[in-house]
Amino acid sequence: MYLSLLAVLILGISAGTWQVSRSIAAIRHRRRLAQQHGCQAPPSLPQKDKFLGTDVSFEEYCKFRSNSYLEMLKERFDSCGHTWACTSMGRTSVSTIDIENIKTILVTDSQLYGLGRTRSSVLGTTLDHGIFTSEGNEWKFLRRMSKPGFSASHVNLEPHIQSLVSQIPSDGSPVDLQPLFHDLTLYNATSIFWGQDAVNMLDAQQQSLSRRINAAICKAFEHTQEVMVFGPMAKLLQSSSTEKAIKLVYGFIFDNSNAAFTLKNHPATQHIVHDKTVSGIFYDQFGAHGFDTAHIQIRQMFMAAEGTTAETLTHLFLLLSRHPRVLDSLRAEITSQLPNGTIPTASHLNSKLEYMNACVKEVLRLYPTVPFNNRVALQDTVLPRGGGPDGLSPIVVPAGSEISLPHYPLYRRKDIFGDDAEEFVPERWLSSDDEKSSDSWSKQSENYLPFSIGKRACPGRQIALETVRYATVRLIQHFPYICDASGGRPWQENCGATLQSKHGAVVSMRGKMEFDISIDSGYGSDNVS
Template sequence: MNRNDIEMPYPIYYYVAILSIAALFTRSLYVRISLFQRKRRFARKHGCAPVTRVRAWDPLLGLDHFVRLGKAAAQRQYLEYWRKNMFGRYGNTFEINLMGQRLLFTNEPRNIQAVLVTQFPDFDIGQRRRDNSAQLLGVGVFNADGPTWEHARATLRPNLTRAQVADLQLFEKHVGVWMAALPKDGQAVDMQEWAFRFTLDVGTEFLFGTSSGVLDPQATALGRRFAWAFNLGVDGVAQKIRLGSLAPLYYNADYGKACKMVHEYVDPIVLAAIEATQKTGSEQHSNVGDEKRYTFLGALASEGISPKKIRDHVLNILIAARDTSACLMSAAFFELARQPAIQAKLRAEVDRQLEGRLPRYDDLKDMTYLNWFIKEALRLYPPIPMNIRVANKDTILPVGGGPDGSAPIFVPAGQEVVYQIFSTHRRRDLWGEDADQFRPERWETIRPHFQYLPFNGGPRICPGQQFALLETSFVLVRFLQEYSRLEAPATSQQPWTENYTLTCSVGQGSWVKLTKRGGEKGSEVSA
């Protein structure tokens, strides 16, 4: 019989397909075995032990956890659910499967210090954050790693020197607009809504040299559209990041329109800055209409990079400039209106130190009780309560493994580590049995380290933290000067709930009734 006469029962491509599948399976098995052996060798070398794994009735996707977290988020108790039902039950470090993605959660200061400082080169922001925020923000300091992040941060730094942030005239200008716009009949107002308008106006003027003007009741339609679009865009980014691997399923019919509106607002400002720089040939990084003050936008415009890259960078910074300060102010007003004894202490300190004049930079730094109050607001209500880093290589966290959680744990390359500051700030073993209480006096003696991180830490510490603290201090002092009483109406005395997007503000708003003080204040603000 001739070999050519032998007939195969199936076409040749069938056998090719079988061999290809077998090769892929073999390769996958080899990769898994290699990874297992690599993990075991690495773990042995560093004395690592297994971390607690949170069980689920659905081991493939962890759908039961996803459903419970969704319910908690709808009730504005997402952070509290993690604190009580997860960290409270499984310890300070554990692993959980959420929609097929294994995440490592920790609220342990030693692990957070490792991620942010001692092992900083081992962790990145990660591609997921970039992908889920790129439509609104492009790539900048919020979502970049490596040289792009380093460049944006270095360019921003001169905008945040003492000489820049100590110019309190900017704050007073917008506080005046805020106060003038408030109702005069004593009705309750949501100070949180006004705080977000205020920080948007201040942030746009500080970074761009021109304000959005949304504090003014007669704000332009352009300013109002920008504020609406920016709010919706930020909320969309937050939801996509939180959905993790399900982010492609996110849908909001207005999200794309909002991103476009934000870009249409910022692009002409960017082009004007570039044109002004080209005309003057200036390398002083001055902005349109203000040749004396360094601005982040002006600095970028002088570098010759594309308008889109400039827009990306300034929008990344604007999120921090607006949201972090506004969340802190909202929490401060929330507690101030509910704590008359604390309010009285603050007002007494303000009146004693200032004697009716407007505050200077050094005054705000020297007000001891005011600084305790703000630190306590940041402790209980951190503006950024959770954050994520991604291991860029095999590494370890110092604790969390073994029966008592004291052994190091192995963190493979690609592992996402979620650290929850909200829980860390409320741990009773770190802060005492009154950890859930708002008590500024605790700061008289406490000297925290990595158990207190309202602005992150290490190389990626929030570059604008001093600006946010100064801005909030100034606003509180001015309201204490101008109003004899700030009180929460009886209808809004319910406990705090969260409004958690990229940052965390007060779920029910910061409703306050304001009683005007008599007398006139001075008209000059000194640095």
């Protein structure tokens, strides 16, 4: 007994000594790094509890629940500078909106930063394990497999647009476009992923299913944001309604994956599976690796794709309804380039409709669909800026530190985007060649990263942009006059993994034009380069 206790005591002392030695070695290593690179400490967020950061965590929780989290973040950067450190939930974290730091983390030294346990394991309770939560060779494989699916060449939006148009009153009656845009992207996503429309946009019962699926995805993504903010503690915030929402979405995706897999492998359809409308572009890519692989990977991509495009459209039309001058200019461009309701081609969408593209850029700047990015330092490393009184000296980032890269405060920096940084001004993206060579233009373009940068940049960039552009053109062709019908209610965030408008986009639309439209001539492979 005595020997056993002695052994335990010796083991404990040895472990403690080893841990202390390890900590001392780490401190010395960081000091050498600081001396080698001329590092200085970054500003610290004022906080009372410097050990666990409970005061910071409580403030974040309250702001998150009151739908004012992003504005709180912006105020912190206004107060502390473009890079600062704090302790939250017992974790050391660095937050930065300095583009040099962002490029270092996502591009130059990306191998020194990982997703961390928060994103890869805890976040997996919502999104499961797949392309957005994997790293290394597994991620490379999944990225390579999914790449062919992120092409706009197989997208035919026109049937979905016609269904959407039929649900919008043309007499000026108020309508909330947000659920309609989520319907649109849900139907479009099911076509892309599974090659079939999971629900009929005009069928009342199936439309109800669509709304429940969209609400469930929103609820699930609210929990993902809790995970990003509160880490493993977010499990304590997961309610039964969140679990039900995740279960509903998973069931919907499973049913459609199973139907597509059965159809693709059924002898009666073998002669037509070469037609990409039968089993879906993405399912064709992953299906060869078995049902489980295809289903799990599509689950992540479907949930990510459904909400981002819908909310971009929601915010765009909300802003257009409140900025008649911008709407007038956009309408004039569309009428000039596409007279008599001509269906746009890829050439129109990508280059000829310059003002429309500026509007899309501007809405993604003001309301980035993915408001956060984050990484974890895999080893002691250095960021090029953020230290010292002027914030221009390098800083040491200890191994294990969480690094937050919030887009919302970055895109509202007045030193980059001007004094009107918080206003909807598409013209900021329309400049002459001489203006584009100026320092101010270069700073503005360099700091605009709506789809991120580096090897993990969003692969769905082109298909998302063309979907937004096409839907915008077609809706304005049908409804040239749009005004706000919300009663002047100010915008409020609903911040999950995607940024949503809490109160939707309640508008009044008039002036429905009558065109002779052939759905077969819709936006399809013959119209896209």
